[in-house]
Amino acid sequence: MKTISSLDAVTKNLEQHENSKRVKKLIYSACKNIWENDEDTLERFKLQELIQELCRLNPTINNLNYSLSKVVKTLNKQEEYALIASVISHEMQNLYITSDESTGILLNQPHQEESTGILLNQPRKEEKIFYNSEQISSNPLDKSPNSQIKHQYNQFDLRQNIMKYTNPLRAKIVLFSVFYKKFTFNEEDWLKLKAEKLDDLLLKLFNTCPTIKELESKLNNAVISLGKPDENIQAASAIIQSMRGLYGNISSTTNEYQPFNSDSSLETKTLVNPYHKMAFNDDNNTCQFIVSPTKE
Amino acid sequence: MDANELLKRYENGETKFFEANLNGVNLFGADLIGITLNKADLRNAILIFSYLNRGILNQANLVCTKLSGANLNQASLISANLHDANLHGATLQGADLRNANLTLAYMLDSNLMNADLRGANLSGANLTGACLRGANLREEKRMYSASLRGANLHKADLRGADLTGVDLSKVDLSGANLSEATLRYADLSDANLSEAILYNASLADTNIGGANLKGANLMNARLQRSNLIDAELTGVNLYGAIMADAKLTRCQMSGVNLSFARLNRVDLSRANLRGANLTEADLVDAYLARTNLTGANLTKANLIRAEMSSTNLTGADLRGAVMPDGTIND
Numbered sequence: 001m002k003t004i005s006s007l008d009a010v011t012k013n014l015e016q017h018e019n020s021k022r023v024k025k026l027i028y029s030a031c032k033n034i035w036e037n038d039e040d041t042l043e044r045f046k047l048q049e050l051i052q053e054l055c056r057l058n059p060t061i062n063n064l065n066y067s068l069s070k071v072v073k074t075l076n077k078q079e080e081y082a083l084i085a086s087v088i089s090h091e092m093q094n095l096y097i098t099s100d101e102s103t104g105i106l107l108n109q110p111h112q113e114e115s116t117g118i119l120l121n122q123p124r125k126e127e128k129i130f131y132n133s134e135q136i137s138s139n140p141l142d143k144s145p146n147s148q149i150k151h152q153y154n155q156f157d158l159r160q161n162i163m164k165y166t167n168p169l170r171a172k173i174v175l176f177s178v179f180y181k182k183f184t185f186n187e188e189d190w191l192k193l194k195a196e197k198l199d200d201l202l203l204k205l206f207n208t209c210p211t212i213k214e215l216e217s218k219l220n221n222a223v224i225s226l227g228k229p230d231e232n233i234q235a236a237s238a239i240i241q242s243m244r245g246l247y248g249n250i251s252s253t254t255n256e257y258q259p260f261n262s263d264s265s266l267e268t269k270t271l272v273n274p275y276h277k278m279a280f281n282d283d284n285n286t287c288q289f290i291v292s293p294t295k296e
Numbered sequence: 297m298d299a300n301e302l303l304k305r306y307e308n309g310e311t312k313f314f315e316a317n318l319n320g321v322n323l324f325g326a327d328l329i330g331i332t333l334n335k336a337d338l339r340n341a342i343l344i345f346s347y348l349n350r351g352i353l354n355q356a357n358l359v360c361t362k363l364s365g366a367n368l369n370q371a372s373l374i375s376a377n378l379h380d381a382n383l384h385g386a387t388l389q390g391a392d393l394r395n396a397n398l399t400l401a402y403m404l405d406s407n408l409m410n411a412d413l414r415g416a417n418l419s420g421a422n423l424t425g426a427c428l429r430g431a432n433l434r435e436e437k438r439m440y441s442a443s444l445r446g447a448n449l450h451k452a453d454l455r456g457a458d459l460t461g462v463d464l465s466k467v468d469l470s471g472a473n474l475s476e477a478t479l480r481y482a483d484l485s486d487a488n489l490s491e492a493i494l495y496n497a498s499l500a501d502t503n504i505g506g507a508n509l510k511g512a513n514l515m516n517a518r519l520q521r522s523n524l525i526d527a528e529l530t531g532v533n534l535y536g537a538i539m540a541d542a543k544l545t546r547c548q549m550s551g552v553n554l555s556f557a558r559l560n561r562v563d564l565s566r567a568n569l570r571g572a573n574l575t576e577a578d579l580v581d582a583y584l585a586r587t588n589l590t591g592a593n594l595t596k597a598n599l600i601r602a603e604m605s606s607t608n609l610t611g612a613d614l615r616g617a618v619m620p621d622g623t624i625n626d
Contacts, residue, residue: 156453156473163407163427169345169365169385172405190364194384197425198405199451231345 006094011048013091022084023047027054029071049208055095065089153206155199158242166238167231168198174235175201177222202239212247216240299323306331394440415440418447427453435461435481465503555593 014023024047029035031053036042058064068085075081162171173183176193179201183189209215219236226232299321302313312332322342332352338361345365354374364384372392380400387407395415403423410430421444431454433442443463451471461481468488475495483503490510500520508528519539529549540560547567555575565585572592582602589612596616604620614625 155451156455159425160409160427160429160453163387163409164389167345167365167367167385167387168405168407172385194404197451198385199425 007048007052010091010094011051014051014088015047017087019084019087022081023088024050026068026071026081026084027051027088030054030067031057035071035074046214048210051092051095052210055092061089061093064092153203153246155203158202158246159199161242162198162202162238165241166235170231170235171239172196172198172201174219174222174226174232174239175205177226178218179204182222182225202243205239206243206246212240212244215243215247297321299326413442415442417443419443419445420447422448423452424448424450425452428457429453429455431457433460433462434458434478 014020014027017023021042024042024045025036027047027050028042028045031050054064054067058067065085068088069082072078072081072085162168172193175198176183176189176196180192183193205215205218209218219239223229223232223236297313297316297318299318302316302318302321302323303326305313306328311330313336314332314334316333316336318333318341319337320340321338323346324342325345326343327347328351329347330350331348333356334352335355335357336353337357338353339357339359340361341358342362343366344362345367346363347367348371349367349369351368351371353376354372356373356376358373358376358378358381361378361381363378363386364382366383366386368391369387369389370391371388373388373396374392375395375397376393377397378401379397381398381402383401383403383406385405386403388411389407389409390411391408392412393416394412396413396417398416398418398421401418401421403421403426405425406423406427408423408426408428408431411428411432413428413431413433414436416433426449433444435441441461441463444467445463445465447467449467449469449472452469452473454469454472454474454477456476457474458478459482460478462479463483464479464487465483465485466487467484469484469492470488471491472489473493474497475493476497477494478498479502480498481501482499484499484507485503486506487504488508489504489512490508492509492512494512494514494517497514497517499514499522500518502519502522504519504527505523505525506527507524509532510528510530511532512529513533514537515533516536517534517538519537519542521541522539523543524547525543525545527544527547529544529547529552531551532549533553534557535553536556537554538558539562540558541562542559543563544567545563545565547564549572550568550570552569552572554569554577555573556577557574558578559582560578561581561583562579563583564587565583566587568588569592570588570590572589574589574592574594574597576596576598577594578598579602580598580600582599584602584604584607586606586608587604588608590608591611592609593613594617595613597614598618599620600618600622602620617625619625
């Protein structure tokens, strides 16, 4: 069971490394096949996601070492980066599990329940995206993304809930701003938005966020970038509320109460009230999700 | 009247603007909750993100109006003309759209939950990803006849919608969810229902001839007397479906799951059921002329009085099946 939180641990160790910037650059380069010096670009990528990606791209530790050394050979400061590569390799070996441990991973999966009507309702494709992986592979990370267990994803229920509690277009604009740039209401952005389906954006969000915390943080950042908070906050809040149930309750139970903006880092700044105080499935609801934002 | 005048008068408590000329006005994000705009001319107006909740817009002219993200919940739009209107992501929950003209309307990801769409013309409308859960499109003789000809309902949510008698021929319903929907007497001929979810749907007396149902889920669906001639049903889940008197002539049904289905008097002549699962299916009086049941699983199926003289049963599993003459196979 050690893998359940090893991704978190690996990320933390690498983030805290004295050469964390170089670590990230090297990992980024090994993932994307391009050397990136621009801090802003690197900023946009989460180390944890890059590590996950790197792990996916390299099914064995040997593949990983090879990929890293391939990048190092293209660099000027080869000696420095060779050391960085070995640090990464050393940390990431915890993510590669030997076969005798692999059964533990399977136990972490929620068992697909036997024929409840709901499950049978699903088109087959959904079963494949049960976890946050795009493809089923033998890589342990795909099957057991760190600390949370994701639950059954029903696109129709999710969409219905979101539409019930917020404006579908507003929700799309917030999601668009998560994945692309902030929506600016110009002709070009409208065309791009028309090419996206709410369903697909939601699934993409679900697939890229292994935990509800990350999902909240992504939406909060989008809301901050969009400005004019009220309606966007309302939309982001409805998305969070609707998707919370898809994640295990690990993070929500550990955060009984957290006052707004108590966390100073922008990353996790909570603009949206993430704590549900209402029943979502109540058809006659008249409730408000939003605790008003920090309006002094 | 321009936008400023309207907003000012509305702010001063005036709510009724019958036949107002608001052609091309910009009311982006305007709060006009409960406004009356019967027969108003709102052609080409910008009403993006406006609040028209509970507005009364009967017979309003909304041709080419920009209503993306507009809130029209519980609004009345009876006989309104919304031809070519942009309703992208708009919310029309519980709106009254009876006899509205929504031809070519753009309604991607819109919310039409519980909307009354009886008699509405949605021909050529784009309803991709729209939520029509509980919407009413039911045909009522000499009163309402909704049309969805050429509409796009890909991945639309139509759970529990009433589509009785609606013309859905050739409509794209791929990936749509029609669980518990009522489609009796509807015309689904040549429709695209691939990967659609029709769990527990009511499809009695429906015309589904020539439709594509590849990968669809029809578990427990009711298809009595339905016409499925020439339909593509490869790999479809029809577990427990009620299909008495259905016409399945020439259907492509290889790998179909018909276990526990009720298929009394069904016409399966020339249908291809290669490798189908018919465990405990009820096939009393079924017509199986030249039906291909190669490798099919018919264990414990009931085939009493079924016409099987030209049926291909090569490699079929008939253990425990009741044969046409009443004998039971070991």
